[in-house]
Amino acid sequence: MLQAENVNAYYGKLQVLHELSLTITDGERVGIFGHNGAGKTTLLKSLVGDVSQVDGTIHYHQHAILAGQVHLNVRRGIGFVPQGNNVFRELSVEQNLRIAGLMHDTAYAESVYGIFPILKERQLQQAGSLSGGQQQMLALGMALMTRPRILLLDEPTTGLAPIVVKDVLSSVRTINQSEGTTVLIVEQNVQATLQEVERAIVLKAGRVIFDGASKQLLEENNLWHLF
Numbered sequence: 001m002l003q004a005e006n007v008n009a010y011y012g013k014l015q016v017l018h019e020l021s022l023t024i025t026d027g028e029r030v031g032i033f034g035h036n037g038a039g040k041t042t043l044l045k046s047l048v049g050d051v052s053q054v055d056g057t058i059h060y061h062q063h064a065i066l067a068g069q070v071h072l073n074v075r076r077g078i079g080f081v082p083q084g085n086n087v088f089r090e091l092s093v094e095q096n097l098r099i100a101g102l103m104h105d106t107a108y109a110e111s112v113y114g115i116f117p118i119l120k121e122r123q124l125q126q127a128g129s130l131s132g133g134q135q136q137m138l139a140l141g142m143a144l145m146t147r148p149r150i151l152l153l154d155e156p157t158t159g160l161a162p163i164v165v166k167d168v169l170s171s172v173r174t175i176n177q178s179e180g181t182t183v184l185i186v187e188q189n190v191q192a193t194l195q196e197v198e199r200a201i202v203l204k205a206g207r208v209i210f211d212g213a214s215k216q217l218l219e220e221n222n223l224w225h226l227f
């Protein structure tokens with residue numbers, strides 16, 4: 001279980017998260033939504049210990065998540081895929097996976113290929129020449145190489161065509177269902193993501209303004225009043 005209680009996060013004098021509390025149960029798929037600047041990335045970074053000015057408490061399975069201890073938190077099973085380019089473009093698909101798995105087990109690449117067969121097909125191709133969607137799958141695969149129990153994904157579908165967005169989002173569900181990995185995903189593709197997650201959290205100006213079943217948001221016609 002990942003539990004944040006009364007978390008405030010700041011960059012200098014700017015307070016971005018305000019008394020934010022949430023609990024993520026093992027095995028859940030949760031979407032986090034909200035406008036640009038709402039604090040979604042800051043929340044994910046805080047959960048992995050990558051924001052230096054945080055107060056309140058964050059625990060993952062009884063361990064306190066401390067600021068500046070990203071390496072320790074990753075070892076405890078928290079995987080984080082940041083927004084943007086996350087692959088070594090000059091290296092092959094296989095080399096990318098092996099580097100990501102160095103701390104653990106490079107042979108696990110075979111299991112990653114099981115989830116993303118396209119990566120197996122492109123094993124020797126330079127990562128920089130993969131399509132955008134394939135690069136995102138490689139970034140997800142690299143995160144899986146660290147054998148996370150919980151995966152924090154920051155907008156994995158940015159810049160992708162709608163059809164590829166669906167592929168990437170459904171692979172997130174596959175990871176959750178085949179590996180039992182808990183998934184916390186920040187997305188701007190709200191409708192498509194709501195189809196893949198069980199629970200939705202909406203942030204507005206650093207506060208939780210909705211936390212409930214994704215179905216509830218899907219069924220609500222005036223969903224946008226929340227944003």
Ligand SMILES: Nc1ncnc2c1ncn2[C@@H]1O[C@H](COP(=O)(O)OP(=O)(O)OP(=O)(O)O)[C@@H](O)[C@H]1O
Nearest residue numbers: 011014016034035036037038039040041042043083
């Ligand atoms: N390193 C930083 N230093 C100073 N201010 C920052 C820093 N990172 C983010 N901010 C500010 O904190 C606020 C929240 O940013 P954050 O990146 O968490 O938003 P977001 O919800 O992820 O937005 P987006 O949808 O655009 O990715 C913004 O006002 C942003 O300008």
Ligand SMILES: [Mg+2]
Nearest residue numbers: 040041042083
């Ligand atoms: Mg962001």
